[in-house]
Amino acid sequence: MNTDEIIRKLEQLNIFSSELDIPELQRREMVNQVVDYTNTFINGLNKTKGYEKKEIGNLAIQKNKSSLTGLLNKYQKEVAESGINAASPKHLGYIPGGGVFTAALADFIAAVTNPFASAYFASPGAATIENEVINWLKSVFSFPPNSVGNLSSGGSISTLIAFTAARDKYKIKNELIPKTVVYLSKQAHHSAQKALRIIGLEDVIIRYIPLDINHRIIPKKLHELIETDKSYGLNPFLIIATAGTTDTGTIDPLNDIADVAEMHKLWYHIDGAYGGFFILTSHKDLFLGIQRADSLIIDPHKGLFLPYGVGAVLVKDANAVLHSNYYTANYMQDGHNEELLSSPANLSPELTKHFRGLRVWLPLQLHGIEPFISCLEEKLLLIAYFRNKLYEIGFCLGPEPDLSVSYFWYPFETDADEKNKQLMNEIHKDGSVFLSSSIINNQFVIRIAILAFRTKKETIDEAVEMIARCLKIVLQSNKQ
Template identity: 45%
Template structure:
């Protein structure tokens, strides 16, 4: 057995590149990156193409190696110069844009050291770093020290976590689902509807509350709907407010909705994936009044903070330590304990 292991070790070491090879690869990738960034001022925001990058299929996975230069050339032709270029200064179509260069370096470091941070003892420093990030975001939103959160693969999963948490908090069972009521506006992100289905709540009543003149969820119509549903022996339990709708950027009136949620004992979730980090802008402080009263909130650093995309897995807890995956760049779901 030992002999076999040593033989396999020799084979596996072929995957380890030496310093000279790494230097060569690094130089090629850095040259590609600098060319891409340095041309952004003159790059198009959209590249029309009849081929739509289909030549990428020429690089199908095979047993034979492909030169890095060939891969980079194909990336430039079939990815960078096809479709939307979100890093372009002329791109204003939707929120994700060019990532900040330091965040790309953070991705590189995380990929190189490849720490497994799903368990505290395996990477305690990495777990602590992630928890520091979560605490910073909780503090930014005015949440108390008893609040907690996790990093997810995206805002859609964060919204799903909120709905499932609300469902469990209200102790809803399958027999209750056809009486449960969820309140949102037609401007709510489509991930909310998907999360409702994934959470098993397809049979729940979904109330699309009308908008006011500012294209925000109407507070008066919301309370009216909740009152009527209670009178009809339904179970109102979840309110979703948008802090920056995708279509118009409108901000639902958070403080009044929080008051209604508290009065009627509903879970109040704020989808702040778009606008949450505008909390860092002092001129926007009045818009955040009452945000700390939300039971849960979704924040998305890849939007307003222009971090790069980074996907990791969900956390759990063990031995008193909060165990979470390491990511400088993911998104936060946080709630009051």
């Protein structure tokens, strides 16, 4: 093609391609429309249900263009009004958080300015924000300044980074794998075992550490297991403790477990994905020893109430993390001389990634830490309030949790598991507040997780009323 032809073709293409770079007036209109939509959504949160089960309509990408108004209507109907309303105060299942608004503003700014936060060379400012968030986390959890960290998409990927570092530091490969032992609690989150599988450690030996009646690891039993394994010539490797279990809200005795890990020179990992930020509250003594972990994960999209999509990992041994994640390539040579640890990409499997640091940094700077701490303290009181209320209407409760997750069941005289399942179904059918279920010690239980920042006493009152209402239906249906 000659130059004139190229220019003519470019002019033709520009008629369509320039549509992606919309002018200011249109930008304003669109942003206003989205702001109106999100305001209506937020204003309605107290009135809408926590859970709505429904068939989803057609969301396929259409050949013809659609209007933003039409798409927002569709979004509201098919996305916002279906399933769990995770922004709502009434999400009390799994592990909620809510999604603070100022983090959404940060995401908007990050997406519009689109800095390449993964490499210090490419965006020193964005990389520094990521690193300052990590520095703040190090100070919250008393990790040493020379430890490293990374902002991931969530707890599962953070675990992957931590375990990979552990694997590489302890050189767990080839014939050593089937002799290698990992110690964890039955209450550990499944992302731990999933991560082991993903990083090629599927064939390690898993030892479940005996727990006390509060679902906490018994350090003495852990020590005994390790001794026995050593006497059989096995290779004890990794201990996983949890600071806030998903089902029971338990914090394992972190400091005593650290003693065992240190004595046997094992890698000590703590999962604080759900519970970690409660270290900022009056319950901080329960976290004693957390700073002794080799690796720690914490999820700002849980305990800092940020929208889904940001987890964090801290690791003491920088070289272990670099070993698996730092790589060079010819096309990356311009940035090679930059400080290794200033580029998030060197500490993570991700190269190009969302600039997550901003959605943590901006809310913390705008609000200060106090409102976050107050929200967490609130949740600790709300779980106690909920348990009292439920006890008053005849429910059995799991042991008093350390944090804001607890479980319960109704003591039906016969077929208790079946009838509690029925109760769970009624609760889901009702949907005014969302709860989820689990199996603990082979028993079907309903669990409540109070962590969404918008959840207040009124929400808990609504939850108790709903549970009582659903219980009545189950009791009546079983009479007939």
